[in-house]
Amino acid sequence: MQSFEYANPTTVQEAVGLLGAKWGQADVLAGGTDLLSLMKEHLHTPKRVVNIKNIKELEGIQKTADGLRIGALVTMDELSKNSDVVAGYKLLADAAAGIPSPQIRHMGTAGGDLCQRPRCWYYRQGLGLLAMKDGKSLIPDGENRYHSIFGDGPAYFVSASSLGPALVALGAKVKLVSAKGPREVPVAKFFVTPKDEASREIALQPNEILTEIIVPAATVRSATYEMRQKEALDWPLATASVALTMNGNTVTSAKIVLGHVAPTPYESAQAEAALKGKTITAATAEAAGKAAVQNAKPLSQNAYKVTLAKVAVKRALLEAAKAKG
Amino acid sequence: MSSRKDPETPAPASGFSRRGFIARVGIGGGALGTGLLENEAAAAPANVAGPGPVPITLNLNGKPVKLTVEPRVTLVDALRNYLDLTGAKRVCDRGTCGACTVIMGGKTVYACTVLAIDAQGKNIETIEGLAAGTALHPVSQAFWDNDAQQCGYCTPGFVMACKGFLDEHPNCTEEDVKHGLGGNLCRCGTYIGVRKAALQAAKTMKGATKNG
DSSP: OOOOEEEOOSSHHHHHHTSOSSTTTEEEESSOTTHHHHHHTTSOOOSEEEEOTTOGGGOOEEEETTEEEEETTOBHHHHHHOHHHHHHOHHHHHHHHTOOOHHHHHHOBHHHHHHOOOOOHHHHTTSOSSOEETTEESSTTSSOTTSOSSSOOSOOOOOOOSSHHHHHHTTOEEEEEETTEEEEEEHHHHBOOOSSTTOOSBSOOTTOEEEEEEEEOOOOEEEEEEEOSTTOSSOOSEEEEEEEEEETTEEEEEEEEEESSSSSOEEOHHHHHHHTTOBOOHHHHHHHHHHHTTTOOOOTTOTHHHHHHHHHHHHHHHHHHHSOO | OOOOSSTTSOOOOTTSOHHHHHHHHHHHTTOBOOOTTTTTSOOOOSSEEOSSOEEEEEEETTEEEEEEEOTTOBHHHIIIIISOOOSSOOSSSSSSSOTTEEEETTEEEEGGGSBGGGGTTSEEEOGGGTSBTTBOOHHHHHHHHTTOOSSOSSHHHHHHHHHHHHHHOTTOOHHHHHHHTTTOOOTTOOHHHHHHHHHHHHHHHHHHHHHO
16 A cells, blocks of 8 residues: 555534545545555555545434435445334445445445445456557456446446445435535446546545435335345445335336346336336336347357346345335 | 565564664654646645655554555555464455454454454454463353364464454354354364354353453
8 A cells, every 4th residue: 555644533524624626636535445445455545545434424324304314424334224224225224234234334325325436347457447458458358257247337336335226216316526516426326337447436536525325215015135245254246226106006106127238327217117007026026127138239258147037036026025115 | 584575563673683674664654645646636735644654553452553555555464474473363354254353343254354453543452462361261261161263274264254243142042153253164064163262251251241
C-alpha cells in the first residue's frame, strides 16, 4: 500500500471539502472491505483517504411516511436484521444476509456495497476495467467464466453490488453530496456501463459522497435468490431480486432484476411483462425465468450462467409468492 | 529483518532497538495537514494525519496501548509487527480467509482490512486476551477437546470468530454455527471439528453464565 494522508472529518460538509476534483486524488473509506484491497494491489493509490465512519449523520435506518432512508454507513449486518427492512423489504434483507462472511457483514456498509469496484480478475490484475489490448477487449476470447452474459461490450465485468439489484427493483434512489450541494439519482441510473477505460461504472463523481439510500414506500412481496458455487465464501454467480405488487393472488406489476450477470444490475422488462396479470405458479415462474434470459449473449466459457440466472428468477419468484404482503 | 517498501514492519534502523526507533520517529510523527491536494481540493484542515508516522492508542484486551504507525498500517500488521501479538495471522491479507479475525467493538472483523489508525476508540479483543491466566477460554478448550485444528494456522482466527459468534448467539443450532462461522477458511478441512467445538463451547459458556 502506498502512503497517504488520513482525514477524519465529522460532518459531510467537511468530508466533501477534503475530496479531489479528479479520481486518484482522494478515496472515501467506510468499511474498507474493498478499498484496502484495491490499495494493496496499487489499483487505487489515493494521496488522501477520507474516513467517513465518524460522521454521525450517515448512520441509521429511518422509516418515514415516504419509505426508508438508509444511511451510507449502515452495515450489511444491520440491514439484514433491521425489523423494518425484514418486514417490508425482504429482498433487501435477503441480499444483505446473502453475504456469507459475518466479518464482511459487520464491516461492509450499504454505501460501500454500491460503490465497490468490480471483481473482474482482469481489472484486479491491473489490466484495466475493460481489459483492452490493441483496441480490443481480452475478455471475450479469454478467461470469462464469471463475466457478463448480457450486452455487446466493451465492458464485460459484472457489477459486484449485492444491494444494487434489490434497490433497482424497489425504485430506490441514492443521495450524492458534493461541496455544491446534494443531488438524487435513481439507483438504476447510478450504475452505468463504461464505454472507455477512463470512465467509471457508477455515476458518483470524484468530489461526491454517497450519503444515503432512499427507498420508496411499497407493499410488495419480494425475495432475492442467489446462485453460488456450493456455499462458497465468494460473490454469487447470479442473483435475482424480485418485487411483486399483488391484487390477491394476481400480479399487477412485477420488478425483476438480475445481479452479477452484466456490468450493471439487469432489469428484465420481458420477464416483468410475462408475469403481469398472472398468479405465481411453478409454470409462470419458470416462464418468467426464460423470458429474463431471452436476450442473453454468453461468452465462450459462461453459458452456464444463463441457466443459473433463469433458475434464480424462478426460485426468487416462488419464494416471494410465499412471503407475506 | 528484510527491508520492505511497505511498512508492514517498522523500518529497519541500525543501532536502534525497535522500541527505541518507534519512540524516535514518534517525536516528529504527529505533523498534521500536509495539504497534498492543495491545488485540487480545499487545503487540509484539522483532522488530517500522516502520511508519516502518527501516534495512536489502541484499547487492546482491556488496556490502552500507545504506538506510532503510518496511516497505511493495518491492524493485523500493527498487532503482529509493532506489538508482537502474533496470534492473529496474516494469510490472504485481502479480507477473505479469516485467519486475522479479531473482535472490535463486540463484532468480529478481519484485522487485515482495518487500518490501525481507524481502530482507535474501540475495544479490540485478540486471542492473546482470551485465556484467564492458565485457564483456557471455553472456546479454546472446546477446540482442544474436539480436535478442531490440524496445522493450526487458521485456529486463532477461528477461535475469535467462534467467540464473537457465541457472544451474539448463545442459543445456536448446528445450522446457525455453520453460517455463523462462514467467514473463515481452513485449508486442512477441520470444519466438522470446529462446528462440534462451537456447539460444546456454547453449552459451557451458557453454564458459566448461569453459575456466575
